[in-house]
Amino acid sequence: MKLRIEDNSLRLRLSAEEVEQFATVGRVAALVPLGPAAADSLTYALERAETEEFRVTYGAGALTVKVPATLANHWTSTDQNGLSATLMVAENQPLKILIEKDLDCLH
Template identity: 50%
Template sequence: MKLRFEDNTLRLRLSAEEVAAFGESGHLVSHVPLAPGPEGTLTYALQRASDDSTAAAEALRVAYLPGHLTVLVPETIARNWVASEEISLSATLHVADAVELRILVEKDLGCRH
């Protein structure tokens, strides 16, 4: 799973294998060591959230704790996305006064002709 930040955009790109694994387990996680020790690792994840959770209030949400970033996708949306030809999910979150974060979760399936 690839993570990319650009300005106020957070983007996750999943290979076909990762899309299938997310469909089965509802969870993907990656770790990036940035410094020695456990506090020096950035962990990022994609998590399916049950439709009755607070994450269902919007199409996508972000949970953030220092060193841990999780993109939450409501269960119905996640299952429909995995099973469809739809390439991306997106949402714009208001994170502070006049500050928005755009979230993209995309299938990185390469060129298809």
């Protein structure tokens, strides 16, 4: 899974295998080591959640994007390429979320 952070946006791109894992397990995650200790890392994940809205959580080196189950199930079972949402994380601070299938990816 690829994570792109730019200005006020997060973009996740999943390979076909990761889309399948997300469809069956409801979660896909990646770990980026940023230093020698285990605590010196960033984990980013995509989770299916029983919510009606997209949510983003961050804490202790973990960034998680939570997608409503109904949207996640439709996305993984159709040829729909992407999901998007804009969250207001603070007053006048929108965060754009884009989740895409990276089906041409060969890694």
